[in-house]
Amino acid sequence: MALHSPWSRYKLRLRRKRLLWRAFRSRHQLTVRQNRTRRIASGDILLFSTMRNEALRLPHFLAHYRQLGVRHFLIVDNGSTDETAAILQAQDDVSLWQTQASYKTARFGMDWLTWLLRRYGHGHWTVTVDADELLIYPQWDTKDLIALTQHLAGRGHPSLGALMLDLYPKGSPDQQSYRPGANPTDTLPWFDSHGYWCERRGQHKSVSVLGGVRARKFFQSDPAFAPVLSKVPLVRWHRSYVYFSSTHVALPPVLNAHHDLAGQERLTGVLLHTKFLPGTGARAKAEKARGQQYTRGPAHGAYYDALAQAPDLWTPDSVRFTGWRQLVELGLMTRGDW
Amino acid sequence: MSVGVVMLVHTAFDRAEQVARHWAAAGCPVVIHVDKQVPRAAFAAFERALADVPQLSFSRRFRCEWGTWGLVAATQATSEQVLASFPEVRHVYLTSGACLPLRPVSELIDYLADRPQTDFIESATTSEVPWTVGGLEAERFTLRFPFPWKRHRFLFDRYVALQRLLRVERKVPGGLVPHIGSQWWCLTRQTLSAILQDPQRQLFERYFRRVWIPDESYFQTLVRQYAINIESRSLTLSKFDFQGKPHVFYDDHLQLLRRSDCFVARKIWPHAHRLYDAFLTDPARAMKKTEPNPGKIDRIFAKAVTRRTRGRPGLYMHSRYPRKGREYGLTAAPYSVFQGFAELFENFEDWLAKATGARVHGHLFAPDRAQFADKMTVMNGALSDSASLRDYNPDAFLTNLIWNTRGERQCFQFGPGDTQAISPRLAKDPNAQISVISGAWAVPLFRSNADFVDLRKAAAEMQKVESAYLDTLRATETKARVRIWTMAEFIEAPMEPLQTILDEIDPRPQHRLAEAPRMADLTGFGQFLQNLKNQGMHPYLMGDFPVDQGTVVQDRDAPRKPYLVR
Numbered sequence: 001m002a003l004h005s006p007w008s009r010y011k012l013r014l015r016r017k018r019l020l021w022r023a024f025r026s027r028h029q030l031t032v033r034q035n036r037t038r039r040i041a042s043g044d045i046l047l048f049s050t051m052r053n054e055a056l057r058l059p060h061f062l063a064h065y066r067q068l069g070v071r072h073f074l075i076v077d078n079g080s081t082d083e084t085a086a087i088l089q090a091q092d093d094v095s096l097w098q099t100q101a102s103y104k105t106a107r108f109g110m111d112w113l114t115w116l117l118r119r120y121g122h123g124h125w126t127v128t129v130d131a132d133e134l135l136i137y138p139q140w141d142t143k144d145l146i147a148l149t150q151h152l153a154g155r156g157h158p159s160l161g162a163l164m165l166d167l168y169p170k171g172s173p174d175q176q177s178y179r180p181g182a183n184p185t186d187t188l189p190w191f192d193s194h195g196y197w198c199e200r201r202g203q204h205k206s207v208s209v210l211g212g213v214r215a216r217k218f219f220q221s222d223p224a225f226a227p228v229l230s231k232v233p234l235v236r237w238h239r240s241y242v243y244f245s246s247t248h249v250a251l252p253p254v255l256n257a258h259h260d261l262a263g264q265e266r267l268t269g270v271l272l273h274t275k276f277l278p279g280t281g282a283r284a285k286a287e288k289a290r291g292q293q294y295t296r297g298p299a300h301g302a303y304y305d306a307l308a309q310a311p312d313l314w315t316p317d318s319v320r321f322t323g324w325r326q327l328v329e330l331g332l333m334t335r336g337d338w
Numbered sequence: 339m340s341v342g343v344v345m346l347v348h349t350a351f352d353r354a355e356q357v358a359r360h361w362a363a364a365g366c367p368v369v370i371h372v373d374k375q376v377p378r379a380a381f382a383a384f385e386r387a388l389a390d391v392p393q394l395s396f397s398r399r400f401r402c403e404w405g406t407w408g409l410v411a412a413t414q415a416t417s418e419q420v421l422a423s424f425p426e427v428r429h430v431y432l433t434s435g436a437c438l439p440l441r442p443v444s445e446l447i448d449y450l451a452d453r454p455q456t457d458f459i460e461s462a463t464t465s466e467v468p469w470t471v472g473g474l475e476a477e478r479f480t481l482r483f484p485f486p487w488k489r490h491r492f493l494f495d496r497y498v499a500l501q502r503l504l505r506v507e508r509k510v511p512g513g514l515v516p517h518i519g520s521q522w523w524c525l526t527r528q529t530l531s532a533i534l535q536d537p538q539r540q541l542f543e544r545y546f547r548r549v550w551i552p553d554e555s556y557f558q559t560l561v562r563q564y565a566i567n568i569e570s571r572s573l574t575l576s577k578f579d580f581q582g583k584p585h586v587f588y589d590d591h592l593q594l595l596r597r598s599d600c601f602v603a604r605k606i607w608p609h610a611h612r613l614y615d616a617f618l619t620d621p622a623r624a625m626k627k628t629e630p631n632p633g634k635i636d637r638i639f640a641k642a643v644t645r646r647t648r649g650r651p652g653l654y655m656h657s658r659y660p661r662k663g664r665e666y667g668l669t670a671a672p673y674s675v676f677q678g679f680a681e682l683f684e685n686f687e688d689w690l691a692k693a694t695g696a697r698v699h700g701h702l703f704a705p706d707r708a709q710f711a712d713k714m715t716v717m718n719g720a721l722s723d724s725a726s727l728r729d730y731n732p733d734a735f736l737t738n739l740i741w742n743t744r745g746e747r748q749c750f751q752f753g754p755g756d757t758q759a760i761s762p763r764l765a766k767d768p769n770a771q772i773s774v775i776s777g778a779w780a781v782p783l784f785r786s787n788a789d790f791v792d793l794r795k796a797a798a799e800m801q802k803v804e805s806a807y808l809d810t811l812r813a814t815e816t817k818a819r820v821r822i823w824t825m826a827e828f829i830e831a832p833m834e835p836l837q838t839i840l841d842e843i844d845p846r847p848q849h850r851l852a853e854a855p856r857m858a859d860l861t862g863f864g865q866f867l868q869n870l871k872n873q874g875m876h877p878y879l880m881g882d883f884p885v886d887q888g889t890v891v892q893d894r895d896a897p898r899k900p901y902l903v904r
Binding site: 139142143144146147151154155161163193194195196197198199200206207208209211215216219220221222223224230258264265266267268315317330331332333334336337 | 583585586588589590607609648649650653654655656657658659714715721722724726727730731734735738739741742
């Protein structure tokens with residue numbers, strides 16, 4: 001591992017302070033709709049998320065994370081026009097903020113969440129995910145996040161890394177049927193088990209994983225711009241921490257060191273990505289029209305155009321999702337000593 | 339005669355209460371020690387909760403910190419209390435709050451009653467077991483450790499360094515031989531009281547107070563002085579991971595724990611409701627007179643530890659990204675790379691697939707796309723054939739392919755016309771078996787219908803690329819198994835090298851080559867090379883090819899007819 005020079009460490013520190021300042025400034029953009037944070041007890045596991053028009057995914061999302069042991073949801077609703085806000089306000093364990101401000105200017109919602117994390121997450125284990133990401137890890141069906149976080153804490157690990165795994169249906173996503181509350185893996189049972197590659201980002205001590213179905217389908221000509229799939233969704237938060245670049249990288253760098261340089265396997269999870277539920281095409285069109293989507297390089301314009309067609313991502317060599325054991329066997333997540 | 343239970347508790351009081359009641363219900367007297375660091379209110383609540391249990395008492399409280407004397411002091415005081423208050427006790431079983439009885443207590447009582455003189459305590463000399471983690475083995479007993487490791491790591495480390503510098507060496511008093519072993523034992527009244535009432539106890543205590551982790555050595559050492567019959571094993575099943583941390587059992591270990599036939603297991607996750615429900619409320623199961631058998635569990639854990647410490651070779655993910663030299667194998671499984679074979683033989687790929695049953699790809703690193711076997715555009719699990727994706731990170735492409743096809747031998751063609759970026763990686767990989775017929779790239783040129791000027795240019799380029807590749811393969815740091823023949827050498831006697839290659843892929847005996855691949859028609863090839871030379875381009879990689887060599891080969895074997903070798 002390259003040793004960081006004092007100067008590069010100092011630059012990272014400055015960057016972290018700058019992001020904390022941005023987050024602090026962005027707090028004015030948030031309007032409280034429902035604040036139940038007084039119910040948070042010490043040691044509770046909290047979930048932070050920014051969402052927009054996620055009424056389709058919300059019921060299963062909440063059920064999934066409740067089952068994992070999340071005690072309180074802190075959600076920023078970025079101008080939803082469907083029932084998202086209504087659903088959230090009906091829940092006892094949700095605190096809700098609303099904003100109409102620009103998602104893109106707020107670093108894709110990260111400024112808002114960094115503020116909430118700083119305000120409410122300090123000292124808690126926190127899950128920071130999008131509404132289309134379902135965190136699983138080895139033995140998640142029998143051991144909840146309380147057991148997991150105690151295990152991590154006992155090993156001195158402040159965070160858990162996860163690979164974002166794109167699930168997709170056979171046929172165009174828009175021609176599937178999905179009932180809110182149902183398990184999305186029934187509608188989206190397929191994934192790419194193959195075709196991921198890693199890049200070490202020494203500066204942040206992280207290993208980025210790229211590739212997967214979206215690289216295969218949309219970024220063949222520009223692999224460097226393919227979506228990054230490694231994330232840090234679970235962190236024992238400290239008020240001085242920030243997320244940098246969505247939840248792919250967190251600062252300080254120690255939060256990203258999930259890989260083991262000595263060839264060992266460390267415990268990691270998978271974020272099941274339910275992006276390709278019905279409505280993919282319309283969503284991509286709407287995002288593009290709003291101009292709030294993530295863009296990096298020219299390849300992304302073509303990517304959103306392609307997404308708007310809701311193309312079939314399936315191939316005969318796609319793999320059917322059967323559960324965490326399969327993902328461990330494939331090496332997409334690992335058990336470590338868990 | 340009954341068994342007295344000593345319980346050391348510092349957390350998860352509801353579970354400790356549950357287990358204590360379980361012991362008491364079976365008629366075992368219980369004495370509980372609660373860590374002094376536990377707040378008074380919590381202790382009082384715990385005491386109140388257990389007030390109704392007969393034959394249960396609490397001992398004087400000591401401050402217990404991991405690796406320090408407090409744990410031993412607590413054990414001593416609690417054991418003394420058991421022995422003094424319950425004269426009918428013959429064996430004392432030391433447990434913790436995170437211990438869980440796996441078999442009915444009556445079975446344990448019977449088991450111990452059958453062995454009235456036996457002490458169950460793991461006790462081994464330090465020099466003979468590799469248990470200790472962290473480098474302090476014999477030094478546990480020869481240095482002093484006044485600073486707790488958990489709270490004062492810096493002082494701990496500095497003080498050890500200082501003592502090493504001053505060559506401090508403590509003497510073990512009274513001719514004791516230091517032994518270590520699991521903290522959780524079951525001793526007879528005779529042995530235990532002998533240790534506790536030893537006239538030299540003060541002396542031993544003074545020594546062990548400054549020993550590192552005395553709870554794993556005090557009783558383990560002294561028991562050797564008095565015991566009549568030591569069974570050097572613990573009746574408590576406890577597993578440690580490679581860092582020396584105790585393994586925690588969860589709900590999903592239920593079947594595993596059942597099969598172990600051990601009497602008690604630790605540590606149990608306090609929220610493992612299924613485990614507590616299953617083992618504490620189970621109506622007395624059929625009496626099994628079986629010996630505890632932790633071996634079944636050991637095997638499973640040994641596998642997990644290897645996976646944890648070595649990882650699975652060939653896996654590259656954000657959980658495993660070894661630095662150079664620590665990969666334990668660059669790829670997951672052996673594979674074969676062929677250069678020049680597909681050029682020299684017309685049906686080499688089909689033939690190889692048939693002869694070996696392996697998956698035979700074309701040129702995986704062809705400039706336009708990865709030529710997967712059977713012309714597929716995606717491989718198992720959707721590895722794309724896109725050249726740009728592949729060339730963006732060729733190493734990942736290869737390791738991915740080999741990783742995802744574990745269990746099926748992979749073979750592919752390579753050549754000077756391919757993207758060469760992968761070649762250093764191939765050379766470094768011990769799993770790669772590389773066979774090269776140098777100069778065979780000239781055969782397609784020779785058979786093509788192109789202008790000679792273009793052919794000459796292409797030949798010069800190919801020769802340059804292949805020569806650089808061969809240099810890589812011949813470098814001293816190459817770890818791949820490399821075989822290189824010049825084309826002239828190879829066609830002289832093609833069967834022998836082919837047999838070698840097949841044996842390497844499939845080392846079953848009596849795997850004889852039944853059918854050879856069909857060699858391309860080489861009539862006039864020698865002349866073709868001569869023409870290149872005449873144009874000033876000297877092809878040398880194919881070896882010495884007489885002008886009429888091609889015809890000689892053709893004379894020996896009729897063209898386009900497979901021949902058999904026996």
